[in-house]
Amino acid sequence: MTSHPTGDDDPGAAPSPTHETADDTTFAGPAAEDSAAEDASVAGPGTSDRDTSERGTSERGASEAAAADPTEAEATRVNGMRHPWAAVAAASGIGMAGIVAALITGGASTLIVAVAGVVTGLLAAGSLITAAARVAPAHRRQPAGWRWLASGSLTWLLGVGVRPAADGTPFVLTFADLLMLAGSLLLAIGTGLSVQPPAYSRGVLRQGADAYLSAASIFAVGWVALLGPAFHKAQDAGAFFFTMALPVVCLLAACAVAPAVVASRSGNRVVGLTGVGVLGAVTVSELATALARLQGDVPPLAAGLVAPAAFLVLAAAPWTQRERPRKPPPMPAAVPPRVLAAATPLVLVAVATVVVTLYGVAGPDGTLAVAAGSTVLVLLGRLFVLLVETAGMRRLVDVGERQLRRLAENTGDVVLVCDHGGLIDEIGRDVEAMYGYRPDELTGRSIFDYIHPEDVPGLQALLRRMAGADEDGGARSQEICRIGCRIRAADGTWRPTESVATPHVRNNELILVTVRDMSDQVALRNQVTHLTFHDGVTGLPNRAYFEERVREVLTHRGAGGAAVIFLDLDGFTAVNDSVGHASGDYLLGQAARRLRSAVRSDGTLARWGGDEFAVLLEGGMAGSGMAGSGMSGSDAQTAVDLAERLLRTVSSEPFRVADRDMALTASVGVAFAEDGLTAGDLLRNADVAMSRAKGLGGRRVEVFATHMHADVLRRLEIASDLQRALLENQFAIEYQPVVDLASARVMAVEALVRWCRGGTFVPPEQFLGPAEDTGLIVPLSEWILREACREVAAWRAEGWEIGLSLNLSVRQITAPRFVETVSEALTDSGLPADALTLEVIEEMLVENAEDTIGRLSQLRALGVRLAIDDFGTGYASLAFLRQVPVDMIKIDPSFVSGLGRDETLTLLTRTIVRLGHDLGLIVVAEGIERPEQLDLLREMGCTRGQGYLVGRPTAAHRIDSLKRTTLQNTG
Structure with a gap:
């Protein structure tokens, strides 16, 4: 909350109340006290808790706090003077002086009553008008009510003042009576406005009903006791009713406002109750006057002075409230006072019923009177029980309100x-x-x-x-x-x-x-928003932020000059495996700082996920190209230059992690925005280009081309069809012979999977990659393993001592229960473990080396033979020959293809063969396609060979023709 400062006030300072001294006579009280007590009744728990905290404060301390805080005083103070009863004494003295003066002069009782009425009426009106002018502005209803009371007092005193003269007229209802009648109505209105009205329309109806019941009951008792006999003695019924009009109207007015005043939740009902008392006093006074008139007598002086005395009290009422701090009401009693007030009309009706019944018993319809009276009394009893029950429910509401308030504050x-x-x-x-x-x-x-x-x-x-x-x-x-x-x-x-x-x-x-x-x-x-759009490891914007930023740029600026760069750290998986994920995160933080230093301030660098980063270059960074005009040459060159700079930034120097240096490279892809290209398509293109760079060995930059997307779609389509192919058994196995070069005998077969997709042969290089990416290679390899073991075991059962070779994939060897799957396949098929050779490539030994070597050792313990496929193409072949218990090495076809034509390849092949012999390993040459290759390999002493010259892959049902295959008849 803020105040609106004026002048030289400090706009940042809290508003401070204006203090007043004890001599200050600014009036703020009657309405404020009324509101304070009412608020305490309504609010309940909030103020009750405050009272509990102030319970130990002395009365003097409370008074000082009220004096020091005018705001609180305005809400609670009811008297601006030090001696509140001085007003009562002054008003009474002035009124009595006027009455004594009238008595000394020897005036008639009507004159004395007139003088007393005028004096007290003026006192009451002046007091009320003055009090209304000094009420705090926060309380708007009570000043209005007091002004109505003042108007009623003035009107009433006019009527009283002219009554001595009006009594001499021949009219039964004089002009003075009309003024007093109007004054009584104004007094009733002012009394009602001086307190809070009921909160609901049904409350107005209830109070109206209570007013009628009270007035009717009092009138009934009065009729039986006084008015009835007077009516029977009266000679003119019309004159009787006109004479009784003023007291009856006053009675109705008093009963009309009394329920509202009594039922009001306002703690200060002094003025309201005094107003009801004035109306009651006027009723009594005018009733005595009316009865005296009907009998032709002079109204008694005592009865005439009742109303002036009441006006004296009304004059002092606004000034009699004490200055005290706001206090909460006590806990509701078992029978609250408002319940007793609400029961008053029922009691009056009961009294009236008893009186009327007793009066009617002596008449001819006495039995009927008793029956009717008893019925009414029983009904009243039932209503009183209902009233008590309602009071109990209201008390529960009050308690609930207190508890809810206390709960809210707690x-x-x-x-x-x-x-x-x-x-x-x-x-x-x-x-x-x-x-x-x-x-x-x-x-x-x-x-x-x-x-x-x-x-x-x-x-x-x-x-x-x-x-x-x-x-x-x-x-x-x-x-x-x-x-x-x-x-x-x-x-x-x-x-x-x-x-x-x-x-x-x-x-x-x-x-x-x-x-x-x-x-x-x-x-x-x-904070959550920041974390939602920023990466916790690197502090860079995350993928969600980057995607939204790309959409924003393409939507508001068009495609002109915009480009996206994706970067992936090559070999980062090995970092996590070697030094742990915490150190890997530390390395990512270093990489992020390096990349941030390489990206200009007008570019957006984000962590895409894992070890991937993304950069957005907005249009016009090179100073040319309008939005929507497409990528200019300078913008394209700027993007490519940045991509190469990022690549150099990553690979320029090693990362220091866990007290060791980690040398990493990166694969970078670049894609350019085009007209009509969505943000998702642009991001996809950059990812495809990055994947292309990684697939080509990494440490390079690739710019997206349309055919890349077509290749990706084709791979996705193949991956989608692979699942169905597995379910529909669309795969088949062909076996390629592995021949002993010395004896020309088939020693083993290598199982190769084939896929006929819709009648079309799909080359293995087109579907094995997607199968590896999607994980379908695991169930596919398991099916090949079980099927090939079953076939070879059947051939061995026929007396053909032949072995089986199978290629392993990365996902297959790292799959759960891989070793158990191999053992189960051997057991189920009956194939001896030493008849199975599993081939691994060097990349599998580099990635997850510890886990891979552990699983290979478990296979070796089962008796399964191991072979390194494509030997000589990697950088770690010799190192892993020491770590992995292999039985065989297979020379890569790239070496065999140069035999007899390339002296270097011939020398390297000879070296590999000699190395295998020295280590006691079986050496298999792959890709033998020409006779001179075969001759050189035999001359080198190569143990075994396979290739199209030796034998092409063939289906299982044609494998019998290979049982006696020799090199001489291999055609």
Whole structure:
């Protein structure tokens, strides 16, 4: 909340109340006390807790606190003078002086009554008008009620003043009677306005019914006791009723407002009760006067002075309230006073019923009178029981309201009550702990003084909307409104808050507001937002932010000059495996800092995920190219130059991690925005280009081309069909012979998978890669293993001692239960373990080396033979010959293809063969396609060979023809 400072006030300072001294006579009391007690009754728990905290404060301390805080005094003070009873003494003295003067002069009783009435009426009117002018502006109803009371007093004294002259006229109902009748009605209106009205329309109806029952009961008793006999003695019925008009109207008026005053929840009902007393006194006085007139007698002086005495009390009533701090009401009693007040009409009806029944027993319809009277009495008893039950329910409501208020305050929320103009009527004590204000600083002030100026119009509109139903004369809406605004604390800071405003259940003109400080939630929300769009490891924007940024650039700036670069760290998996994920994260942080230094400020660098990073270059970075005009040559060159710079940044020097240097390279892909290209397509293209660079060995930059996307789509289509092919058994196995070069005998067969897709042969290089990427290679390899073991075991059962070779994939060897699967396949087929040779490539030994070597050792322990396929093409062949217990090496076809034509390849092949012999390994040459290759290999002493010259892959049912195959008949 914020105030609107004026002049030289500090706009950041909290508003401070204007202090007044003890001599200050500014009146703020009657309405304020009325409101204070009413608020305590309505609010309950909030003020009760405050009273508990102040229970140890002395009366002197409470008075000093009230004097030091004029805001609180305005809400509670009821007397601006040091001696409140001085007003009573002064008014009584003046009134008695007037009466004594009339008596000394020897005037008639009517003259004495007239003088007393005029004097006391003037005193009452002047006192009420003065008091109304000095009421605090926060209480608007009571000044209006007091002015009505003053008007009634003036009108009544005019009637009393002219009555001596009017009594000499021949009219039964004189002009003086009409003035007094009007004055009585004005007094009734003022009395009703001096207290809070009932909160609901049904409350008005109930009080109207109570007023009628009370008036009718009193009239019935009066009729039986006085009016009935007087009526029978009267010679003119019309004159009787006109004479009785004034006291009857006064009686009705008193009974009409009495329930509202008694049932009012206002703690200060002095003026209201005094108003009821004045109406009652006027009723008694005028009744005595009317009866005397009917009998032709002079009205008794004592009866005539009853009303002036009541006006003296009315003159002093606004000034008799004590100055005291606001206190909460006690816990509701078992039978609250308002229940007894509500039972008063029932008691009056019961009394009237008894009186009328006793009066009617002596008549001819005595039995009927007894029956009717008893029925009414029983009904009244039933109504009284219902009234007590209703009181119990109301007490439960009061207790529940207290508990809810206490619960709200214990949760740290601030509960306040204000009117539709934003004026704070009451506020909970938690406001001091939450915002630094004392409750008495805020009470009586506008909430708009503490609301951020930008939020004030919306809040004002909401309050007007909540008050709109009343302005239209309709029923009040019970809608719950949620308010979000910023409130200024006492330290000058703005606190985001969330409030719930509901119409007050007991007062049409008030709103109950629960305010919750959302500072922690907003700070947490901002932190969550930051974490949502930023990476916790590198501090860079994350994938979600980057995608949104690309969409924004393409939407608002078009495709001109925009480009996306994807970068993947080559070999990062080995870092995690060797030094752990924590060190891997540390390396990513170093890489992010290097990349950030290489990207210009107008580019967006983000961590895409894992070990991948992305860069967005917006259009026109090279100074040319308009939005939507496509990629210019300079922009394209700028993007490619940045991609190469990023590549050099990563590979220029090793990363220091876990006390060791880690040399990494990167694969970089570049894609350019085009007209009509979506953000998703642009990101996909950059990813495809990066994958292309990685597939080509890494440490390079690739720019996206359309055919790359076509290749990706083809791979995705093949991957999709692989699943169905597995389910529909579309795969077949062909066996390629492995021949002993010395004896020309087939020693083993290598199982090769074939796929006929829709009648079309799919080359293995086209579907084995997608199968590896999707993980389908694992079930496919297991099927090949089991099927090939079964076939070879069947051939061996026929007496053909032949072995089986199978290629392993990376996913297959790292799959769960891989070793168990191999063991089960051997057991189920009956194939001896030493008849199975599993081939691995060097890349498998480099990645996840420790785990891979461990599993290969387990296979070796089963008796399975191991072979290194494509030997000589990697950089770690010799090292792994020492670590891996292999039985065989297979020379890569690239060496065999150069035999007899390339002296270097011939020398390298000879070296590999000699190395295998020295290590006691079987050496197999792959890719033998020409006779001179075969001759050279035999001359080198190569153990075995395979290739199209030796034998082409063939189906299982044709394998029998290979049982006696020799090199001489291999054609």
